[in-house]
Amino acid sequence: MSLGEIYQKLNNDLKTFRDNLRKDNTARRTDEEVINRKFKDLDKFKDYLAQVDKKLDQKVIDKEINDSSIEQILEMKDQINDKINNSLKILSTRRQETQATDQRTASSLLPKLDGKIETTHHLIECIELYESALDQINKPLLVNYVLKACIGHVEKIRLKQSYNSVDELIADIKTHFLPKQSASALAARLQACQQGSTDIEEYGRSIEILMSELTIAQAGNDARALEIFKGANEKIAVDVFARGIKNFETRTIIKSRNFNKLSDAINAAKEEAVLHQQNASVLHFRDQYRGQGLNFVRMNYDQKEIILLVDTGASVSVLFKTCVNQNEKVNKENTIKINGISRSTTASGTVNISLQVGKNDIKHTFVIIEPFNYAIDGILGSDFFEKYYASID
Numbered sequence: 226m227s228l229g230e231i232y233q234k235l236n237n238d239l240k241t242f243r244d245n246l247r248k249d250n251t252a253r254r255t256d257e258e259v260i261n262r263k264f265k266d267l268d269k270f271k272d273y274l275a276q277v278d279k280k281l282d283q284k285v286i287d288k289e290i291n292d293s294s295i296e297q298i299l300e301m302k303d304q305i306n307d308k309i310n311n312s313l314k315i316l317s318t319r320r321q322e323t324q325a326t327d328q329r330t331a332s333s334l335l336p337k338l339d340g341k342i343e344t345t346h347h348l349i350e351c352i353e354l355y356e357s358a359l360d361q362i363n364k365p366l367l368v369n370y371v372l373k374a375c376i377g378h379v380e381k382i383r384l385k386q387s388y389n390s391v392d393e394l395i396a397d398i399k400t401h402f403l404p405k406q407s408a409s410a411l412a413a414r415l416q417a418c419q420q421g422s423t424d425i426e427e428y429g430r431s432i433e434i435l436m437s438e439l440t441i442a443q444a445g446n447d448a449r450a451l452e453i454f455k456g457a458n459e460k461i462a463v464d465v466f467a468r469g470i471k472n473f474e475t476r477t478i479i480k481s482r483n484f485n486k487l488s489d490a491i492n493a494a495k496e497e498a499v500l501h502q503q504n505a506s507v508l509h510f511r512d513q514y515r516g517q518g519l520n521f522v523r524m525n526y527d528q529k530e531i532i533l534l535v536d537t538g539a540s541v542s543v544l545f546k547t548c549v550n551q552n553e554k555v556n557k558e559n560t561i562k563i564n565g566i567s568r569s570t571t572a573s574g575t576v577n578i579s580l581q582v583g584k585n586d587i588k589h590t591f592v593i594i595e596p597f598n599y600a601i602d603g604i605l606g607s608d609f610f611e612k613y614y615a616s617i618d
Contacts, residue, residue, distance in 0.1 A: 228284065229294060231277055232301040239270055239308040246315050257360060260319050267312055274305060337375050338402065343434055345402045348375060349395055356391045368394050411439040415462065420471040425498050429466060429491035436462040436487065462487045470494060473541050473608040474590050477559060477575065522605060525581040531602040539606035544591035548602040549576055555593060563594055570594050587613060 226234075246263065253259045281298060284290045290298075335351050336344055352371060359367060368388050376384060383401040388394040415435045420428040440458050444450035463484050470476040475497040484490040520535035527550045533542075543563065549555070557574040572592045580587050589609055 228277070228281055228290065229298055229301075232298050232305065235270070235274060235277065236301050236305050236308070239305055239312070242266065242270070243308050243312045243315070246312055254319050257320075257363065260316060261360065261362065263312075263316055267309065267316065271309060274309075278302075335371065335375050338377060338380050342403065342438065345398065346437070349398060352391060352395060364391055367391060406438060406442050408439060408442040411435060411442055415439060415465055418465050419469040425470070425475075425491065425494045428469070429487070429494070432462050432466045432469075433487060433491075459485070459487055463490050466490055466494075472498070472611065474612070477556075477590065481558075521601065526578060532600075533603050533605040534601050536604050537607045537610060539604055540608060542589060542591050542604060542606040542609045543572075543594055544576065544578070544603040545596035545601075546573060546593050547596050549578075549593055553578060559592070561592065563592065570597075589613075 249259075281290075285295065334355055336348050338344060338348060348371075352367070356364060356367060368391055371394060372381070372384065372386075372388075380402070384394075384397055388397070415432070418428075418432055418435065423431070436458050440451065440454045443454045443458075463486070466487060467476060467479040467484075467490060470479060475494055478497055479490055479494050482490075482493065484493065522533055522535055524531055524533065526548070531548060541561075541563075553576050555574040555576050559572065559575040561572050563570050563572055572594050574593050575590050576593055577588055577590045580589060589612070591603060
């Protein structure tokens, strides 16, 4: 094949290559893998052109080609270069558009550092996830994006201006923004957790964060140890969560169901809280009296009137054993210790009974104890008032 024919074939092949680029559908135009492959194909054309040009130069030096042939070849070379440059422009534009899309994706995926350990962990996890979907060409762009968009001016002082890899950036973020915490201190904080005035969701989230931080502090970078500690700490977290719930009935229900996962325990507690809210009714005690500076209320239970001392300082409501109908189903597993001002006693269980307050029929769980004052039948604690939004007129 003569040089003229070689240039002509190369010109035709490049025309086909460029035309096919223009015919690409939307999916192929935005596919980074396809774009990179097309760039490599174009490089092969350019390398082959360079080889043919060397042969042409040698033939000109050896005077093995006439002037008219040279003129035709040079004209074809101009056409070839135009097609190469045009194809290069198309591919470059597509790469820029793809990178812009990647940046928009990154901006929605990657959080900005805000000084919270939870956010820092989230950023690292998102960087690792996003990196796995990128090729080697785009990974440096991810590093630059994180440095410019996810790191504040104050935080940038601790980091370098550039990094050779995503792993190097992540390692530096961990070093500077994830201070090492004592596993024993985190374990103590976890064990001390109580719901207090927070709602169930916020309380559960605080347990989850402490559980995660404790697991990381114990396992470090050992993946196998991470799985072992995660399973063990999950059980501890479920137990801590259940016993720290403020509402007595919800606490009893969650403890009795023996959840294996903290998320399941939290969701169940949230559902119980909603049910309690829906079932709650505002109760007004009008048939009440005072004696010796104390408040007492009357209710009907088991077709008889009972008198209960109002003590909102007590976290649970108490019913004396002598008052409980023998046919009631008593949960004897809940044998908690009751501490009073002058004495303490161990409960013999709990019972969920039906009561009548005026025209209202309600159910409530009482802790059963031996009687210590025969003038009353039990104590109405804060759990009752919180559940039924009760008030005394």
